Amino acid sequence: MDFNWLFFWILAAITVTSAVAAVLTTHIVRMAFYLVVCLGAVAGLFFLAGAYFVGAMQLMIYVGGTVVLIGFGVMLTARTPFVRMQTTPDQWLLAMVTAATLGAMLLQATLRYPKPIEPPGIGEPAVSPGRLGTAFLGLRLEAASSGTSSQTGGDGEDAESLGVAYLLPFELVSVHLLAVLIGAAYLARPRRRPDQETGREGEHAGAERSGPGEEPRPAAVAIASGGDS
Amino acid sequence: MELPLAHASQIPLIAYLLVGSVLFVTGITCMIAKRNLIGILIGIELILNAGTVNLVAMSSPFVAGSGLPALDGQVFALFVILLAAAEAAAALAIALTYYGGYATIDVDHGDRLNG
Numbered sequence: 456m457d458f459n460w461l462f463f464w465i466l467a468a469i470t471v472t473s474a475v476a477a478v479l480t481t482h483i484v485r486m487a488f489y490l491v492v493c494l495g496a497v498a499g500l501f502f503l504a505g506a507y508f509v510g511a512m513q514l515m516i517y518v519g520g521t522v523v524l525i526g527f528g529v530m531l532t533a534r535t536p537f538v539r540m541q542t543t544p545d546q547w548l549l550a551m552v553t554a555a556t557l558g559a560m561l562l563q564a565t566l567r568y569p570k571p572i573e574p575p576g577i578g579e580p581a582v583s584p585g586r587l588g589t590a591f592l593g594l595r596l597e598a599a600s601s602g603t604s605s606q607t608g609g610d611g612e613d614a615e616s617l618g619v620a621y622l623l624p625f626e627l628v629s630v631h632l633l634a635v636l637i638g639a640a641y642l643a644r645p646r647r648r649p650d651q652e653t654g655r656e657g658e659h660a661g662a663e664r665s666g667p668g669e670e671p672r673p674a675a676v677a678i679a680s681g682g683d684s
Numbered sequence: 685m686e687l688p689l690a691h692a693s694q695i696p697l698i699a700y701l702l703v704g705s706v707l708f709v710t711g712i713t714c715m716i717a718k719r720n721l722i723g724i725l726i727g728i729e730l731i732l733n734a735g736t737v738n739l740v741a742m743s744s745p746f747v748a749g750s751g752l753p754a755l756d757g758q759v760f761a762l763f764v765i766l767l768a769a770a771e772a773a774a775a776l777a778i779a780l781t782y783y784g785g786y787a788t789i790d791v792d793h794g795d796r797l798n799g
Contacts, residue, residue: 459695460695483723486723497733500700503746506740506744516766521769528775532783546716550712554710558706565698566698624763635770636773640777642781643781646784
Protein backbone atom coordinates (compact mmCIF):
# COMPACT_ATOMS: atom_id res chain seq x y z
CA MET A 456 0.00 0.00 0.00
CA ASP A 457 1.52 3.26 -1.01
CA PHE A 458 1.00 6.58 0.65
CA ASN A 459 -1.53 7.77 -1.87
CA TRP A 460 -4.06 5.20 -0.80
CA LEU A 461 -3.08 5.42 2.84
CA PHE A 462 -3.74 9.14 3.04
CA PHE A 463 -6.90 8.80 1.03
CA TRP A 464 -8.31 6.18 3.36
CA ILE A 465 -7.37 8.18 6.44
CA LEU A 466 -8.94 11.39 5.13
CA ALA A 467 -12.02 9.67 3.74
CA ALA A 468 -12.58 7.85 7.03
CA ILE A 469 -12.28 11.10 8.98
CA THR A 470 -14.64 12.86 6.57
CA VAL A 471 -17.33 10.21 6.64
CA THR A 472 -17.10 9.56 10.36
CA SER A 473 -17.33 13.21 11.32
CA ALA A 474 -20.20 13.83 8.90
CA VAL A 475 -22.18 10.93 10.35
CA ALA A 476 -21.32 12.08 13.87
CA ALA A 477 -22.57 15.58 13.03
CA VAL A 478 -25.88 14.08 12.04
CA LEU A 479 -26.20 11.78 15.02
CA THR A 480 -25.33 14.18 17.81
CA THR A 481 -27.95 16.44 19.29
CA HIS A 482 -25.58 18.97 20.76
CA ILE A 483 -25.24 21.93 18.46
CA VAL A 484 -21.73 22.87 19.56
CA ARG A 485 -20.57 19.33 18.92
CA MET A 486 -22.21 19.50 15.52
CA ALA A 487 -20.17 22.60 14.72
CA PHE A 488 -16.99 20.89 15.89
CA TYR A 489 -17.67 17.80 13.77
CA LEU A 490 -18.31 20.13 10.84
CA VAL A 491 -14.87 21.66 11.37
CA VAL A 492 -13.26 18.21 11.37
CA CYS A 493 -15.20 17.19 8.28
CA LEU A 494 -14.31 20.33 6.33
CA GLY A 495 -10.66 20.02 7.29
CA ALA A 496 -10.54 16.43 6.09
CA VAL A 497 -12.23 17.47 2.84
CA ALA A 498 -9.52 20.10 2.43
CA GLY A 499 -7.02 17.29 2.88
CA LEU A 500 -8.76 15.37 0.12
CA PHE A 501 -8.42 18.44 -2.09
CA PHE A 502 -4.70 18.57 -1.40
CA LEU A 503 -4.48 14.87 -2.23
CA ALA A 504 -6.28 15.50 -5.50
CA GLY A 505 -3.79 18.14 -6.49
CA ALA A 506 -6.13 21.07 -5.96
CA TYR A 507 -3.83 22.98 -3.68
CA PHE A 508 -5.40 26.38 -4.13
CA VAL A 509 -8.92 25.06 -3.58
CA GLY A 510 -7.75 23.22 -0.49
CA ALA A 511 -6.18 26.37 0.90
CA MET A 512 -9.33 28.33 0.15
CA GLN A 513 -11.39 25.61 1.81
CA LEU A 514 -9.29 25.94 4.93
CA MET A 515 -9.37 29.73 4.89
CA ILE A 516 -12.96 30.45 3.91
CA TYR A 517 -14.81 27.42 5.23
CA VAL A 518 -12.88 26.40 8.30
CA GLY A 519 -11.81 29.94 9.05
CA GLY A 520 -14.86 31.93 8.06
CA THR A 521 -18.03 29.95 7.71
CA VAL A 522 -17.49 27.91 10.83
CA VAL A 523 -16.84 31.10 12.78
CA LEU A 524 -20.15 32.41 11.45
CA ILE A 525 -21.85 29.21 12.57
CA GLY A 526 -20.22 29.54 15.96
CA PHE A 527 -21.53 33.04 16.30
CA GLY A 528 -24.93 31.78 15.26
CA VAL A 529 -24.80 29.15 17.97
CA MET A 530 -23.73 31.63 20.59
CA LEU A 531 -26.22 34.32 19.63
CA THR A 532 -29.19 31.98 19.51
CA ALA A 533 -28.51 29.75 22.50
CA ARG A 534 -30.69 30.46 25.46
CA THR A 535 -28.99 27.97 27.70
CA PRO A 536 -25.38 26.83 27.48
CA PHE A 537 -26.41 23.34 26.42
CA VAL A 538 -29.10 23.46 23.80
CA ARG A 539 -30.43 20.04 22.96
CA MET A 540 -33.28 19.53 20.59
CA GLN A 541 -34.43 15.97 20.33
CA THR A 542 -35.75 14.81 17.04
CA THR A 543 -39.00 12.92 17.23
CA PRO A 544 -39.03 9.34 15.92
CA ASP A 545 -41.33 10.15 13.00
CA GLN A 546 -38.90 12.83 11.89
CA TRP A 547 -36.07 10.32 12.14
CA LEU A 548 -38.12 7.85 10.11
CA LEU A 549 -38.76 10.42 7.40
CA ALA A 550 -35.10 11.41 7.35
CA MET A 551 -33.91 7.80 7.19
CA VAL A 552 -36.31 6.87 4.39
CA THR A 553 -35.25 9.90 2.39
CA ALA A 554 -31.57 9.26 3.07
CA ALA A 555 -31.83 5.58 2.12
CA THR A 556 -33.63 6.38 -1.12
CA LEU A 557 -31.22 9.10 -2.05
CA GLY A 558 -28.23 7.02 -1.03
CA ALA A 559 -29.36 4.08 -3.15
CA MET A 560 -29.84 6.37 -6.12
CA LEU A 561 -26.46 8.02 -5.68
CA LEU A 562 -24.72 4.69 -5.16
CA GLN A 563 -26.21 3.33 -8.34
CA ALA A 564 -25.27 6.45 -10.27
CA THR A 565 -21.74 6.33 -8.88
CA LEU A 566 -21.21 2.67 -9.69
CA ARG A 567 -22.59 3.22 -13.16
CA TYR A 568 -20.17 6.02 -13.89
CA PRO A 569 -18.57 5.25 -17.25
CA LYS A 570 -15.22 3.59 -17.34
CA PRO A 571 -12.47 6.13 -17.38
CA ILE A 572 -10.81 7.15 -20.54
CA GLU A 573 -7.17 7.85 -20.08
CA PRO A 574 -6.72 11.58 -19.99
CA PRO A 575 -4.15 12.77 -22.48
CA GLY A 576 -2.40 15.21 -20.23
CA ILE A 577 -1.74 12.94 -17.27
CA GLY A 578 1.77 14.22 -16.80
CA GLU A 579 0.76 17.81 -16.75
CA PRO A 580 1.81 19.71 -13.69
CA ALA A 581 -0.88 20.40 -11.21
CA VAL A 582 -2.79 23.60 -11.43
CA SER A 583 -0.91 26.22 -9.56
CA PRO A 584 -2.40 29.30 -8.00
CA GLY A 585 -0.73 31.37 -10.69
CA ARG A 586 -2.50 29.53 -13.47
CA LEU A 587 -5.74 29.72 -11.56
CA GLY A 588 -5.32 33.44 -11.16
CA THR A 589 -4.70 33.92 -14.84
CA ALA A 590 -7.83 31.91 -15.56
CA PHE A 591 -9.78 34.26 -13.37
CA LEU A 592 -8.37 37.14 -15.33
CA GLY A 593 -9.44 35.60 -18.60
CA LEU A 594 -6.35 33.77 -19.83
CA ARG A 595 -6.29 30.03 -20.28
CA LEU A 596 -2.65 29.09 -20.33
CA GLU A 597 -3.09 25.34 -20.40
CA ALA A 598 -5.53 25.51 -23.30
CA ALA A 599 -3.22 27.76 -25.24
CA SER A 600 -0.19 25.56 -24.66
CA SER A 601 -1.58 22.05 -24.90
CA GLY A 602 -2.07 22.07 -28.61
CA THR A 603 -5.75 22.69 -29.15
CA SER A 604 -4.84 25.95 -30.75
CA SER A 605 -1.48 25.80 -32.42
CA GLN A 606 -0.75 29.46 -32.05
CA THR A 607 0.85 30.07 -28.73
CA GLY A 608 -1.29 32.99 -27.89
CA GLY A 609 -1.97 34.10 -24.42
CA ASP A 610 -3.38 37.47 -25.17
CA GLY A 611 -6.95 38.22 -24.37
CA GLU A 612 -8.17 37.76 -27.89
CA ASP A 613 -6.96 34.18 -28.06
CA ALA A 614 -8.53 33.32 -24.74
CA GLU A 615 -11.74 34.93 -25.85
CA SER A 616 -11.80 32.76 -28.92
CA LEU A 617 -11.61 29.70 -26.67
CA GLY A 618 -14.79 30.92 -25.11
CA VAL A 619 -13.99 30.09 -21.50
CA ALA A 620 -12.87 32.75 -19.12
CA TYR A 621 -13.90 33.43 -15.60
CA LEU A 622 -13.63 37.17 -15.38
CA LEU A 623 -17.35 37.84 -15.60
CA PRO A 624 -18.42 35.15 -13.07
CA PHE A 625 -15.66 36.34 -10.78
CA GLU A 626 -17.00 39.88 -10.86
CA LEU A 627 -20.55 38.61 -10.46
CA VAL A 628 -19.56 36.65 -7.37
CA SER A 629 -17.89 39.67 -5.84
CA VAL A 630 -20.96 41.82 -6.43
CA HIS A 631 -23.10 39.00 -5.06
CA LEU A 632 -20.97 38.86 -1.94
CA LEU A 633 -21.38 42.59 -1.45
CA ALA A 634 -25.14 42.38 -1.90
CA VAL A 635 -25.37 39.46 0.51
CA LEU A 636 -23.31 41.24 3.14
CA ILE A 637 -25.46 44.37 2.90
CA GLY A 638 -28.60 42.26 3.05
CA ALA A 639 -27.32 40.28 6.03
CA ALA A 640 -26.41 43.46 7.87
CA TYR A 641 -29.87 44.82 7.10
CA LEU A 642 -31.60 41.67 8.29
CA ALA A 643 -29.60 41.30 11.48
CA ARG A 644 -29.65 44.94 12.53
CA PRO A 645 -31.01 45.76 15.95
CA ARG A 646 -34.42 47.10 15.16
CA ARG A 647 -37.00 48.97 17.13
CA ARG A 648 -40.20 47.07 17.05
CA PRO A 649 -43.33 48.93 15.97
CA ASP A 650 -45.17 47.91 19.11
CA GLN A 651 -42.61 49.75 21.16
CA GLU A 652 -43.39 53.10 19.59
CA THR A 653 -47.04 53.08 18.65
CA GLY A 654 -48.47 50.66 21.12
CA ARG A 655 -49.55 47.21 20.09
CA GLU A 656 -49.81 47.10 16.34
CA GLY A 657 -50.79 43.52 15.74
CA GLU A 658 -52.74 41.24 17.95
CA HIS A 659 -49.96 38.66 17.81
CA ALA A 660 -47.33 41.07 18.95
CA GLY A 661 -47.99 40.61 22.61
CA ALA A 662 -49.08 37.02 22.46
CA GLU A 663 -46.33 35.26 20.60
CA ARG A 664 -43.49 37.63 20.14
CA SER A 665 -41.12 38.34 22.89
CA GLY A 666 -41.16 41.81 24.24
CA PRO A 667 -38.88 44.50 22.91
CA GLY A 668 -35.83 43.34 24.71
CA GLU A 669 -36.57 43.81 28.37
CA GLU A 670 -38.50 40.63 29.13
CA PRO A 671 -38.17 37.98 26.45
CA ARG A 672 -38.29 34.97 28.70
CA PRO A 673 -41.99 34.40 29.46
CA ALA A 674 -42.92 34.29 25.80
CA ALA A 675 -40.11 31.85 25.11
CA VAL A 676 -41.15 29.65 27.97
CA ALA A 677 -44.73 29.74 26.72
CA ILE A 678 -43.69 28.75 23.23
CA ALA A 679 -41.35 26.04 24.43
CA SER A 680 -43.87 24.54 26.79
CA GLY A 681 -46.71 24.78 24.33
CA GLY A 682 -44.92 23.30 21.39
CA ASP A 683 -43.00 20.42 22.86
CA SER A 684 -44.22 16.99 22.12
CA MET B 685 7.67 18.30 -15.20
CA GLU B 686 6.74 14.81 -14.14
CA LEU B 687 4.64 14.43 -11.08
CA PRO B 688 6.02 11.89 -8.68
CA LEU B 689 2.64 10.64 -7.63
CA ALA B 690 0.86 10.72 -10.96
CA HIS B 691 2.27 7.40 -12.10
CA ALA B 692 1.95 5.67 -8.80
CA SER B 693 -1.24 3.82 -8.12
CA GLN B 694 -3.78 6.53 -8.66
CA ILE B 695 -6.90 6.79 -6.64
CA PRO B 696 -9.87 5.99 -8.84
CA LEU B 697 -12.53 8.58 -9.34
CA ILE B 698 -15.20 6.37 -7.86
CA ALA B 699 -13.59 6.60 -4.42
CA TYR B 700 -13.99 10.37 -4.44
CA LEU B 701 -17.52 10.03 -5.77
CA LEU B 702 -18.40 7.66 -2.96
CA VAL B 703 -17.09 10.11 -0.38
CA GLY B 704 -19.16 12.83 -2.03
CA SER B 705 -22.23 10.61 -1.98
CA VAL B 706 -21.87 9.91 1.72
CA LEU B 707 -21.44 13.61 2.42
CA PHE B 708 -24.54 14.43 0.38
CA VAL B 709 -26.69 11.82 2.10
CA THR B 710 -25.56 12.90 5.56
CA GLY B 711 -26.25 16.51 4.64
CA ILE B 712 -29.77 15.70 3.48
CA THR B 713 -30.37 13.70 6.65
CA CYS B 714 -29.06 16.56 8.74
CA MET B 715 -31.36 19.01 6.99
CA ILE B 716 -34.42 16.84 7.53
CA ALA B 717 -33.77 15.55 11.03
CA LYS B 718 -32.45 18.63 12.78
CA ARG B 719 -34.79 21.02 14.49
CA ASN B 720 -32.15 23.62 15.18
CA LEU B 721 -31.83 26.21 12.42
CA ILE B 722 -28.05 26.21 12.80
CA GLY B 723 -28.10 22.43 12.42
CA ILE B 724 -29.96 22.79 9.14
CA LEU B 725 -27.31 25.28 8.06
CA ILE B 726 -24.61 22.73 8.91
CA GLY B 727 -26.44 20.18 6.76
CA ILE B 728 -26.43 22.61 3.85
CA GLU B 729 -22.69 23.07 4.28
CA LEU B 730 -22.23 19.29 4.11
CA ILE B 731 -24.24 19.14 0.88
CA LEU B 732 -22.21 21.93 -0.70
CA ASN B 733 -19.02 20.13 0.29
CA ALA B 734 -20.25 16.97 -1.41
CA GLY B 735 -20.63 18.90 -4.63
CA THR B 736 -17.22 20.48 -4.19
CA VAL B 737 -15.56 17.08 -3.68
CA ASN B 738 -17.07 15.85 -6.92
CA LEU B 739 -16.06 18.96 -8.84
CA VAL B 740 -12.47 18.79 -7.65
CA ALA B 741 -12.15 15.06 -8.25
CA MET B 742 -13.54 15.31 -11.78
CA SER B 743 -10.87 17.78 -12.81
CA SER B 744 -7.91 16.47 -10.87
CA PRO B 745 -4.78 15.23 -12.62
CA PHE B 746 -4.12 12.91 -9.68
CA VAL B 747 -7.38 11.02 -9.88
CA ALA B 748 -7.52 8.17 -12.36
CA GLY B 749 -10.48 8.38 -14.66
CA SER B 750 -11.26 12.02 -14.20
CA GLY B 751 -11.64 14.21 -17.18
CA LEU B 752 -9.10 16.53 -18.65
CA PRO B 753 -6.86 17.99 -16.00
CA ALA B 754 -8.13 21.45 -16.71
CA LEU B 755 -8.98 23.88 -13.97
CA ASP B 756 -12.67 24.26 -14.66
CA GLY B 757 -13.74 22.06 -11.78
CA GLN B 758 -11.43 23.85 -9.39
CA VAL B 759 -12.80 27.22 -10.46
CA PHE B 760 -16.32 25.94 -9.95
CA ALA B 761 -15.29 24.62 -6.55
CA LEU B 762 -14.00 28.07 -5.63
CA PHE B 763 -17.30 29.59 -6.70
CA VAL B 764 -19.15 27.04 -4.59
CA ILE B 765 -17.00 27.88 -1.57
CA LEU B 766 -17.55 31.61 -2.04
CA LEU B 767 -21.29 31.25 -2.50
CA ALA B 768 -21.42 28.98 0.55
CA ALA B 769 -19.78 31.72 2.59
CA ALA B 770 -22.35 34.23 1.33
CA GLU B 771 -25.14 31.75 2.05
CA ALA B 772 -23.86 31.22 5.57
CA ALA B 773 -23.85 34.97 6.21
CA ALA B 774 -27.40 35.37 4.92
CA ALA B 775 -28.59 32.29 6.79
CA LEU B 776 -27.07 33.56 10.03
CA ALA B 777 -28.91 36.86 9.57
CA ILE B 778 -32.14 34.96 8.96
CA ALA B 779 -31.47 32.85 12.07
CA LEU B 780 -30.97 35.96 14.18
CA THR B 781 -34.17 37.48 12.82
CA TYR B 782 -36.01 34.24 13.52
CA TYR B 783 -34.62 34.18 17.02
CA GLY B 784 -35.69 37.78 17.53
CA GLY B 785 -39.19 36.99 16.39
CA TYR B 786 -39.80 33.65 18.05
CA ALA B 787 -37.32 33.69 20.96
CA THR B 788 -36.24 30.18 20.02
CA ILE B 789 -34.17 28.61 17.28
CA ASP B 790 -36.37 25.56 16.86
CA VAL B 791 -37.80 25.61 13.36
CA ASP B 792 -40.80 23.52 14.40
CA HIS B 793 -42.14 26.54 16.26
CA GLY B 794 -42.08 28.75 13.21
CA ASP B 795 -45.57 27.78 12.16
CA ARG B 796 -47.29 31.13 12.48
CA LEU B 797 -48.29 31.08 8.83
CA ASN B 798 -49.58 27.52 9.10
CA GLY B 799 -53.29 28.30 8.97
